């Protein structure tokens with residue numbers, strides 16, 4: 001994806017700038033106009049950022065009547081030795097946050113099927129198809145010092161209402177890469193924040209007051225996605241016949257938010273196909 005390439009290049013340029021500052025090749029507060037190399041790099045970084053943004057906003061999705069719709073179903077399974085549960089250390093505000101340790105919810109594997117919960121399966125390169133569902137308003141709550149739900153998928157420009165149901169303040173820090181970041185406090189049971197996102201990406205949410213609190217909001221620009229349940233299965237329906245890339249993303253396998261597993265499929269009219277995704281530790 002050009003947008004992702006732009007982000008990678010811009011991160012690289014940021015690293016270069018950091019080293020240039022350390023080596024005193026550029027001023028600490030920014031670029032000296034007289035330093036032509038520095039100005040050139042700054043312009044390049046901005047051009048890459050704009051190109052990435054434009055490439056993402058160009059992918060307008062068009063809702064049409066789907067005839068001879070296809071179904072893609074299957075499962076996401078863990079391969080390898082079963083890991084120990086990932087435990088969080090809760091060391092603050094225990095009156096509300098409860099236990100001193102708790103499972104992180106990062107990687108939940110069904111003991112029988114090895115299916116992985118909270119993987120997002122989605123079609124990448126589809127610009128025309130079924131209309132989005134009726135739901136445009138989504139809730140991300142903070143309860144007992146935990147984000148609920150831990151992972152959810154919302155459409156671009158849908159609204160995300162971020163609540164605080166706890167008797168003390170939390171803050172919400174969105175570590176977005178393409179959409180504007182934010183970091184705002186919500187007082188105890190205070191007015192919720194309402195946010196929406198114009199660009200698709202996987203956004204990590206955190207609370208700076210309680211470092212263990214984490215959640216993911218996955219923003220998609222087409223309605224062809226499915227969040228796996230506890231058994232790791234998924235189903236995507238009403239897909240127009242054609243050739244697509246079907247991808248899976250899961251937080252435990254992609255902290256960098258840039259890597260996904262992809263399979264290519266060719267769908268004939270009304271076809272039903274099964275896909276199997278195998279995820280293993282890095």
Ligand SMILES: [Cu+2]
Pocket residue numbers: 145169170171207208209210213
């Ligand atoms: Cu908090």
